Amino acid sequence: MSTDGFYSIIDYTVDSVDTQRELVDAFAEIQERWVRFYPGYRSARFHVSTDGTRVYNIVHWASEADYRNFVETSDTEGRMAAIRKALEGLSGEAEARMSGAPTYTVVREVGPGPQRLGS
Amino acid sequence: MSTDGFYSIIDYTVDSVDTQRELVDAFAEIQERWVRFYPGYRSARFHVSTDGTRVYNIVHWASEADYRNFVETSDTEGRMAAIRKALEGLSGEAEARMSGAPTYTVVREVGPGPQRLGS
Numbered sequence: 496m497s498t499d500g501f502y503s504i505i506d507y508t509v510d511s512v513d514t515q516r517e518l519v520d521a522f523a524e525i526q527e528r529w530v531r532f533y534p535g536y537r538s539a540r541f542h543v544s545t546d547g548t549r550v551y552n553i554v555h556w557a558s559e560a561d562y563r564n565f566v567e568t569s570d571t572e573g574r575m576a577a578i579r580k581a582l583e584g585l586s587g588e589a590e591a592r593m594s595g596a597p598t599y600t601v602v603r604e605v606g607p608g609p610q611r612l613g614s
Numbered sequence: 615m616s617t618d619g620f621y622s623i624i625d626y627t628v629d630s631v632d633t634q635r636e637l638v639d640a641f642a643e644i645q646e647r648w649v650r651f652y653p654g655y656r657s658a659r660f661h662v663s664t665d666g667t668r669v670y671n672i673v674h675w676a677s678e679a680d681y682r683n684f685v686e687t688s689d690t691e692g693r694m695a696a697i698r699k700a701l702e703g704l705s706g707e708a709e710a711r712m713s714g715a716p717t718y719t720v721v722r723e724v725g726p727g728p729q730r731l732g733s
Contacts, residue, residue: 502661504670506625508713516721523722527730541722542621542672546715551623553661553672592711594627596665602635603642603660611646 500537501559502599505552506592512547514587519543521581522552529574530554535561550589562598619656620678621718624671625711631666633706638662640700641671648693649673654680669708681717 505522509515519541526539535557542551556562582589624641628634638660645658654676661670675681701708 504661519722523724524730526724527727528732529729531724531727532729536726538726539724540720542623542718543721544715545717545719548714549718551718592713594711595667596663598664599661599668599670600664601659602662603638605642605645605650605658607655607657608646608650610648610651611643613647 499558500601501556501562502601503554503556503562503597504593504599505554505597507550507589508548508592509550509585509589510548510587514585514589515543515547515550517585517587518550518581518589519552521584522550522578525574525577525581526554529569529577530565533561533565533569535564549592559598559600618677619720620675620681621720622673622675622681622716623712623718624673624716626669626708627667627711628669628704628708629667629706633704633708634662634666634669636704636706637669637700637708638671640703641669641697644693644696644700645673648688648696649684652680652684652688654683668711678717678719 507518509518523539523541530536530539537555537557539552539554542553626637628637642658642660649655649658656674656676658671658673661672662668
């Protein structure tokens with residue numbers, strides 16, 4: 496996996512394993528209904544913490560231009576309403592942990608290799 | 615990219631683009647000196663927010679057993695000291711945003727596809 500592309504990262508704390516699973520199900524459906532058919536969409540990957548308290552959704556776009564095109568041409572109001580409804584439908588609590596712009600690039604990847612010894 | 619494997623996610627807010635770059639450089643070196651040569655290590659990927667306020671380091675292991683072996687057999691004290699030193703050496707501020715266990719699995723991936731229409 497290279498360092499190209501463009502990402503948005505959606506980041507929540509949740510109160511239980513059940514809420515974690517419900518959040519993933521709801522947000523996966525939002526990807527299918529509102530996002531995955533735009534040009535340059537590559538994937539949305541749902542990382543869940545082993546302790547049941549956190550969910551990261553990492554959405555990968557081919558380029559920043561593809562992401563910007565999605566933002567500018569998609570139904571942002573409808574999508575936001577779907578997200579609010581998804582959050583309200585959870586049986587437990589979920590709190591967004593995003594701060595600032597949720598858009599990212601990958602600037603470095605460290606692969607397997609020999610131990611680098613200190614100077 | 616499949617949903618297999620095991621992940622740790624290191625998550626910081628920072629005060630500037632400069633601190634963001636310094637944190638990536640320092641933590642990449644820590645991977646090279648303390649982590650990347652353990653069995654099952656696949657990669658560490660550094661995601662930086664476009665607004666200069668956040669850094670995610672996503673470390674990918676082949677399996678949970680490989681991650682546990684790393685934790686149990688590596689020099690945790692030395693690695694933690696290197697992380698503290700790296701944070702102290704930054705010219706700006708960095709604040710950890712991790713909560714609970716920083717270990718993750720990927721439970722779902724939504725690839726490109728047709729729009730799913732609502733029922």
